[in-house]
Every structure is written in C-alpha cells, then in structure tokens.
Amino acid sequence: MSRLAIITGASAGIGAATARRLHADGWRVINLSRRPCPVNGVESLETDLAEAPSPSLVETLRAACADSERVAVVHNAGLLASDSAQGITTAQLHAALQINVVAPAALNATLIDALPAGSAIVFIGSTLGDKAVGGALSYATSKHAVHGLMRATCQDLAGTGVHTAVVAPGFTDTEMLRDHVGGDSDILDAIASGVTFGRLIEPEEIAATIAFCIDNAVINGAVIHANLGQIER
C-alpha cells in the first residue's frame, strides 16, 4: 500500500526524527521547510510557512496525495519566541500565530478533500497548549489555539475516515529548546530536573508517538501528552 507523509519542519529536531521514522517504516516522505531534510530518501520542497502555500506547491502535494492510498499530514514546524504580556507587539503575535496556527489550517484547507479515508492529520502542540509559563506569550497562546484547531478539524472531518490528533511534547532535546535557553547547559539541567525522569525527551520518542497516532484512528480528536511527566510545583 502506498503511504505518503507530508511533514512540515522536517529539516531538524522532531520533524527530522519523524521523517526518519516514517521513511524507515516504508512511507514516502515529503518535507516542507526552508532547509532540506537531512534524511536520505526524504523529498524536500523548499517552503516558508510564513507565506501562503503557492499554487505549484498545492498542485504537487495534491498530485502526491492522488498517488497514495493513505496520507499522514504532520504539522510540526513551530515558532518559539521570548515575549510577554508587557510589550508584545502585534507583529510578534502575528508571526507565532502564522507558523503555529494559520499555516497548518491553510495547508489543511488545500489538502483535506484530497486525503483518502484512512489518512491522518497530526498537529504538534506543546505542554504550553494547556498551561503557560512567563515569557512565552505568543507561543503559549498559539499552542492553545492548536488544540482548538485540531478539535474543530475533527468535527469537520466527521464521516471522511480521516482522523486527527495533537501530540503535545514536553522538553525535547532539539535546536528549538537549546536556542531558547541560549545553549546554557545549566538551564538545560534545571529543565531536566523538573521532569520526573530527570532528563530531556529524545526527538525519536516524540516521532514514535506521532507514528502511533497516525496508525490508530481511535485517537481522534485527542490531545496526547508526551512529556515524561513534569513535576508540578
């Protein structure tokens, strides 16, 4: 059976791990990001999700869907910035909403009627889709919105045989997290100490959770938390 995975942001981190996992499992994988996916055999279509999907991108993706018996769309690309209620600009808020919410919704709108029954749409959320910390206003706001987008999408997909879910990672050892803390290993250690397992999550662990959601339609309309158990303070 021909299976196609369309993954945003598979040039790094969780997206690259998911591309590696699905490619190894026999899926044809197409990555949408500005940089190429480092995994051999994964096709990369240079895409800036800050912009609306171009007609040629839509045509290419719809043709790939038409050649496939099952499609998994993984909305993984994300934007994490430091900002707060005191002083956030509308430009900062628009930027986070664009990458984290508007781009997935826009891509879905162009693809959903091309998805065969048995397909899946998985959004990558965050623990900050359910709670907030200081200094991450645009991120927490947009990740909360991802839950709403997924739940509304689930309702609209009723009867199509396409299921949808959010995988909400905790602290995962990727560029995003390392850049956010300025590469400071003391901060990373402090973050790890706030997890019941005392370590960061490996991107491959999130990739395995995504693969499980893709393959199990019973996980429809659900938010799956994948955070190794965060210590409540």
Ligand SMILES: NC(=O)c1ccc[n+]([C@@H]2O[C@H](COP(=O)([O-])OP(=O)(O)OC[C@H]3O[C@@H](n4cnc5c(N)ncnc54)[C@H](OP(=O)(O)O)[C@@H]3O)[C@@H](O)[C@H]2O)c1
């Ligand atoms: N790491 C964590 O601790 C953590 C925790 C909770 C949730 N998450 C979520 O997990 C997802 C993946 O994050 P990650 O940690 O793997 O981050 P990462 O290693 O920094 O990768 C982010 C990916 O997003 C893509 N991206 C960002 N802006 C883009 C744009 N304008 N156009 C196209 N692609 C864009 C990047 O591709 P290019 O730069 O090549 O364009 C890159 O492939 C995100 O949704 C993030 O919010 C991560």
